[in-house]
Amino acid sequence: MQAIEARIFAADMPVAALMEKVALQIAAQFQVRYPLVDYPQVGVLVGPGHNGGDALVVARELHFRGYGVQVYCPFERLKDLTQSHLRYATTLGIPVQPHCALADCDVWLDGLFGFGQSRNITGTVAQLIDAVNATGAPIISIDLPSGIQPDTGQVLGTAIRATVTLCLGLWKQAFFQEAALPALGESTLVDFDIPAADITAVMGSRPLVQRVDHRWALAALPLQRPLTVHKYQMGNLLLVCGSTRYAGAAILAGLGARASGVGMLSIAVPAALKPLLNQQLPEALIIPCSATATGEIQALPASLDLAAYSTIGCGCGLTQGPQAVVEQVLAQGQTVVLDADGLNIVAAHPAWLSRAATTVLTPHVGEFRRLFPAIDLADRLAAVRAAALQSRTIVLLKGARVAIAAPSGQVGVIPESTPALARGGSGDVLTGLLAGLLAQSHGADPVASSPIEIVQAAAWWHAQTGRSLVVDRTQLGVDAETLAIALIPALKQLIVANSG
Numbered sequence: 001m002q003a004i005e006a007r008i009f010a011a012d013m014p015v016a017a018l019m020e021k022v023a024l025q026i027a028a029q030f031q032v033r034y035p036l037v038d039y040p041q042v043g044v045l046v047g048p049g050h051n052g053g054d055a056l057v058v059a060r061e062l063h064f065r066g067y068g069v070q071v072y073c074p075f076e077r078l079k080d081l082t083q084s085h086l087r088y089a090t091t092l093g094i095p096v097q098p099h100c101a102l103a104d105c106d107v108w109l110d111g112l113f114g115f116g117q118s119r120n121i122t123g124t125v126a127q128l129i130d131a132v133n134a135t136g137a138p139i140i141s142i143d144l145p146s147g148i149q150p151d152t153g154q155v156l157g158t159a160i161r162a163t164v165t166l167c168l169g170l171w172k173q174a175f176f177q178e179a180a181l182p183a184l185g186e187s188t189l190v191d192f193d194i195p196a197a198d199i200t201a202v203m204g205s206r207p208l209v210q211r212v213d214h215r216w217a218l219a220a221l222p223l224q225r226p227l228t229v230h231k232y233q234m235g236n237l238l239l240v241c242g243s244t245r246y247a248g249a250a251i252l253a254g255l256g257a258r259a260s261g262v263g264m265l266s267i268a269v270p271a272a273l274k275p276l277l278n279q280q281l282p283e284a285l286i287i288p289c290s291a292t293a294t295g296e297i298q299a300l301p302a303s304l305d306l307a308a309y310s311t312i313g314c315g316c317g318l319t320q321g322p323q324a325v326v327e328q329v330l331a332q333g334q335t336v337v338l339d340a341d342g343l344n345i346v347a348a349h350p351a352w353l354s355r356a357a358t359t360v361l362t363p364h365v366g367e368f369r370r371l372f373p374a375i376d377l378a379d380r381l382a383a384v385r386a387a388a389l390q391s392r393t394i395v396l397l398k399g400a401r402v403a404i405a406a407p408s409g410q411v412g413v414i415p416e417s418t419p420a421l422a423r424g425g426s427g428d429v430l431t432g433l434l435a436g437l438l439a440q441s442h443g444a445d446p447v448a449s450s451p452i453e454i455v456q457a458a459a460w461w462h463a464q465t466g467r468s469l470v471v472d473r474t475q476l477g478v479d480a481e482t483l484a485i486a487l488i489p490a491l492k493q494l495i496v497a498n499s500g
């Protein structure tokens with residue numbers, strides 16, 4: 001953003017004109033969300049840079065529209081343009097105070113810091129932020145909540161907890177970092193006509209980090225099958241999963257795979273689980289495996305031709321016993337998705353990941369740390385990219401903002417989700433779903449999407465299904481089985497909602 005902004009200014013767009021253009025939009029949005037009749041008193045926090053300048057333009061506009069405006073600016077030295085706006089606000093009779101004795105305001109506007117913030121916030125400024133948060137009144141943050149590091153999303157000591165954040169121009173990475181989520185509130189983008197040429201000049205035609213949106217995700221799904229296909233051309237998936245202890249994980253992965261539309265689904269489980277799996281997934285071919293005394297897979301049947309499958313998904317509910325099975329799966333030449341215990345096993349044998357075919361790893365933070373102990377998770381987007389580059393695999397880092405990185409360094413992030421998905425088994429559903437989609441892309445009639453696009457699409461679909469279930473059933477109603485069964489109806493809704 002800084003580099004793009006510099007290009008715009010170098011091309012002689014006056015800085016003050018751009019600030020005015022942006023701030024007038026913020027003022028308009030402010031008045032729609034917080035109308036004068038209900039929110040007559042506005043407190044405005046002004047920082048030393050252009051974020052503070054934006055806030056002062058908004059303060060001026062709100063003053064003329066009839067709001068009672070009170071400015072708080074705990075800084076002595078301001079950038080010139082910000083200083084000019086402050087002088088003019090004072091001339092208009094808008095009260096300006098430096099300290100924390102806060103008036104009773106109905107709503108706050110946060111213009112302390114924007115994308116220029118990097119240092120820890122201390123002293124009076126920190127006190128001001130804490131005091132405004134403590135009022136309980138709604139807060140609109142300009143560009144970023146003050147106190148949030150724009151790239152990593154980390155809290156710089158303390159941060160405004162915004163009700164609404166109006167992000168200016170282009171999404172900053174912090175909007176997709178979990179550390180920032182509690183501070184962001186509802187986030188929307190304010191467009192101010194950045195020339196496309198300036199964006200491409202700085203970011204290239206494909207930015208390194210991209211939000212996965214409905215257009216991309218729906219385009220990557222195999223929604224239209226060729227007319228004359230047979231089942232083996234629409235993906236031949238093998239799931240290797242389950243143990244007596246974790247039988248449900250195998251069922252949930254199977255249900256996720258079912259929703260993918262995969263042509264042929266086989267599930268290798270300890271023999272004792274076969275009747276249960278048959279009952280839950282009548283369409284699947286259940287492959288009984290020899291088991292240890294503790295109910296783990298001992299070995300895959302010698303007659304099983306692993307090379308016949310287009311994709312193998314391995315690990316859900318496996319336990320850490322079947323190491324040789326994981327090694328055998330990774331020695332195959334086709335796409336492998338590793339989850340849960342598959343990841344825990346491979347963490348001790350990273351060399352097994354050196355393979356020519358595509359490997360997809362789907363760790364949560366705990367599994368990620370075991371796999372990549374040297375990679376710092378403070379910046380999740382950088383961490384997932386480093387992991388993909390290091391392991392030459394596709395890495396999907398689970399959590400509130402799922403991030404997916406390819407060995408090329410490209411990162412996709414799922415911009416919307418719901419904490420209702422933080423529930424045992426929902427990851428198993430995702431593994432089955434994405435393995436089933438990957439299997440179809442390797443069928444004889446492949447869809448055009450690349451593996452990374454398919455993994456992103458699966459994660460998007462999974463998160464959107466969670467969100468749609470929350471609407472119907474509250475956050476308490478998103479258990480993993482319900483999630484798996486809802487994938488298809490949710491997809492139907494998503495297609496209808498995003499058509500045209």
Ligand SMILES: NC(=O)C1=CN([C@@H]2O[C@H](COP(=O)(O)OP(=O)(O)OC[C@H]3O[C@@H](n4cnc5c(N)ncnc54)[C@H](O)[C@@H]3O)[C@@H](O)[C@H]2O)[C@@H](O)CC1
Pocket residue numbers: 001005018019022047048049050051052053054079112113114115116117118119120121122125142143144168169
């Ligand atoms: N994106 C764009 O091109 C536009 C940007 N504008 C605004 O300009 C902002 C960026 O302006 P600036 O580059 O001036 O940066 P900021 O307004 O974020 O402020 C940076 C200033 O704060 C100081 N500072 C940073 N952390 C501090 C701390 N912890 N304690 C005390 N002081 C601290 C810095 O030394 C610097 O002087 C954007 O966020 C946005 O609000 C708009 O005015 C117009 C369009």
Ligand SMILES: Nc1ncnc2c1ncn2[C@@H]1O[C@H](COP(=O)(O)OP(=O)(O)O)[C@@H](O)[C@H]1O
Pocket residue numbers: 340364397398399400401402417418419420421422423424425426427428429430462
């Ligand atoms: N706070 C959250 N908000 C949104 N999604 C979440 C959150 N926490 C977890 N998830 C999602 O829920 C799933 C949990 O998967 P995982 O941790 O593997 O659990 P399990 O192994 O029990 O299935 C992942 O898809 C993850 O991204």
Ligand SMILES: [K+]
Pocket residue numbers: 051110111112113114141142143144145146
């Ligand atoms: K701000």
